Amino acid sequence: MHPNAAWEFAKDILHTHFQGVTQPMFFGHELTPEDHTTRRGKPRPSILATIDLLKKLGGKTIVEIGCMRQPLTHELDEFNPVCCNDGHSTAFWAMTGLAVHSVDIDPACCQVAAETCGACPNVSIYCADGIEFLRQFSGVIDLLYLDAWDAIEGIPYAEKHLEAFQVARPKLARRSLILIDDTDVAFGGKGRQAIPAIIRDGYDLLFVGRQTLLLRLD
Numbered sequence: 001m002h003p004n005a006a007w008e009f010a011k012d013i014l015h016t017h018f019q020g021v022t023q024p025m026f027f028g029h030e031l032t033p034e035d036h037t038t039r040r041g042k043p044r045p046s047i048l049a050t051i052d053l054l055k056k057l058g059g060k061t062i063v064e065i066g067c068m069r070q071p072l073t074h075e076l077d078e079f080n081p082v083c084c085n086d087g088h089s090t091a092f093w094a095m096t097g098l099a100v101h102s103v104d105i106d107p108a109c110c111q112v113a114a115e116t117c118g119a120c121p122n123v124s125i126y127c128a129d130g131i132e133f134l135r136q137f138s139g140v141i142d143l144l145y146l147d148a149w150d151a152i153e154g155i156p157y158a159e160k161h162l163e164a165f166q167v168a169r170p171k172l173a174r175r176s177l178i179l180i181d182d183t184d185v186a187f188g189g190k191g192r193q194a195i196p197a198i199i200r201d202g203y204d205l206l207f208v209g210r211q212t213l214l215l216r217l218d
C-alpha cells in the first residue's frame with residue numbers, strides 16, 4: 001500500500017467539510033463554559049466527512065459507543081454552537097440509512113436517541129455498558145464511533161476508550177474507519193491511549209482536533 005493511499009482516498013472529502021474550520025487544542029480539563037461553546041471545534045464537520053468517507057468505502061454498519069444525549073430541537077442541517085457541542089451524532093448516523101447500532105449506559109440518553117431516531121428502522125439503540133455491548137456484538141463494524149466516558153478528571157476515559165477499541169478490534173472490517181470525540185482536550189482526551197494502538201493496528205490518521213479520524217484501507 002502506498003504511504004499516501006489513505007490521504008489520497010480522503011483528501012477531497014476532508015477539504016469539502018473542513019474548509020475555513022480551525023480547531024484549537026486545549027491541554028487541560030479546566031475548560032470554561034465559554035471555551036466549550038464558542039472556542040472549541042464542533043463535531044459536525046468531522047461527522048459529515050466521516051459519513052462521506054464511509055459511503056466511499058462502501059461501509060454498511062456503524063457502531064457508536066455513547067448515544068446522543070442532547071435532544072435535537074432544530075433541523076439537522078442547522079448549526080447552533082450552544083446546542084450542537086455534543087454533536088447529535090446518532091441523528092447524523094441515522095440519516096445515512098446504514099445499519100446503526102448505538103449503545104449508552106444511561107437510560108435517559110437512550111431515550112433521547114430512541115425518540116430522535118424513532119422513524120428510522122435502520123437504527124437500534126441499546127442500553128448497556130459499551131464494552132459489554134462490543135463483546136456481545138456479532139456483526140462486522142465499518143465505522144466505530146467512540147464517544148462515551150467523559151474526558152473529566154477522575155474518570156478513566158483514556159483507558160476505557162482503549163479497552164473499547166481492543167474489544168471491537170476483531171470485529172472491525174479490514175477497510176474501516178474509527179472516529180473518536182473529545183481528542184482536543186487533556187493531551188488527547190478520549191483518544192490518548194486508543195489512538196496509538198489504533199495506528200499500530202494499521203490505521204492512518206486523517207485528522208486530529210475536536211475529533212480524530214483514522215482509516216485503514218488494506
Ligand SMILES: C[S@@+](CC[C@H](N)C(=O)[O-])C[C@H]1O[C@@H](n2cnc3c(N)ncnc32)[C@H](O)[C@@H]1O
Pocket residue numbers: 065066067068069070086087088089090103104105106109128129130131147148149150
Ligand atoms: C459525550 S456523550 C455522547 C454524545 C453523543 N455521541 C452526541 O454526539 O451527542 C457521552 C455518553 O456516553 C455515555 N456513557 C458513559 N459511560 C458509558 C459506558 N460505560 N457505556 C456506554 N455509554 C457510556 C454517557 O451516558 C453519555 O450519554
